[in-house]
Amino acid sequence: LFIDYCGPTVDVVDGATGQIRPTQIFVAVLGASNYTYAEATWSQGMSDWIGSHVRAFEFFGGVPLLLVPDNLKSAVSRADRYAPEVNPTYAELARHYGTTILPARPYKPKDKAKAEVAVQVVERWILARLRHRTFFFLDELNSAIRGLLGELNNRPLQRQKVSRRELFETLDQPALRPLPSSPYEYAQWKKAKVGIDYHIEFEGRLYSVSHSLVGQVVELRITAALVTVLMKGKQVALHQRHGSGRFSTQPHHMPKSHRRHQQWSPGRFLNWAKQMGPATLTVVQHQLETRPHPEHGYRACLGILHQARHYGNQRLEPACAQAIEIGSPTYRSVASILKNGLDKNPLHEPITDHEPLTHDNLRGPGYYR
Structure with missing residues (x-):
């Protein structure tokens, strides 16, 4: 199967805003019969590239033994005449369908001659006939392309006097492998380094792996629903991609020291802190919100709780207020203030009422009347 994109694009007009958006025309042609598939997509990006292949295989009703794409980035991560590096997602698609990818060599147009001819045919027999039409939806454009595509494949070839469809049914169709x-399912592949909090980050959300992998580089396979973490090709974690909260943490990934505190939660700490007072609540919030992961704030919160048990609830609130005032709302500061009894000595003397000052140079209220 030879694959390429047309040079010309087809515009789709947003009916609400009038904005014009160009579409890319994907073309795939089978080598023996020239049986052709074409469709419009918004881009030549990976998601559209993979989706076009899936729909092309469904159109042909089977899978060819070999895929011959051009060297666009969605197909080839690094172009090379002898050893091109195929994009991981594209390679995974090929494995799923049991086919092989052989990219055309750079600057070797004969490697993709079939694709170039098919692109010209689509441009002349389909796009040229659509050039005076206005489309408002991508589906509307693809519906028009499908109608003309049927005419193209059923039209007799000049030399052979048979249609592409007839040749397909005789030559290519029997050689296709069955569809899986x-x-x-489209998947992105990324590399990520495991942070000190034994989590990796993707699009602002953090997913846990075994704490033994801290500092290691792992691979992520991301689908619409799942995030799979792999180390040297072996799955080490599996998470739902979307969920409540910023963190997805699995208990068996935690170090034992964290598992001991699993019965605690941010909500439980915050509820306890509210009972102590607003300053204690602020300090506890600081422990939970300024760490890479809330679990890392649990120890500090438990330490503050221990201080309350040791020194009493009445002393904890002033100590937290003083820690906030000096700009250090941490467990260590609170513990130090309590240990040294500084909570008993406020930083500032309380403001008291004084007799109003009188002086010859001071204007009284009567001056402003």
């Missing part, structure tokens, strides 16, 4: 039971 389910279509390929």
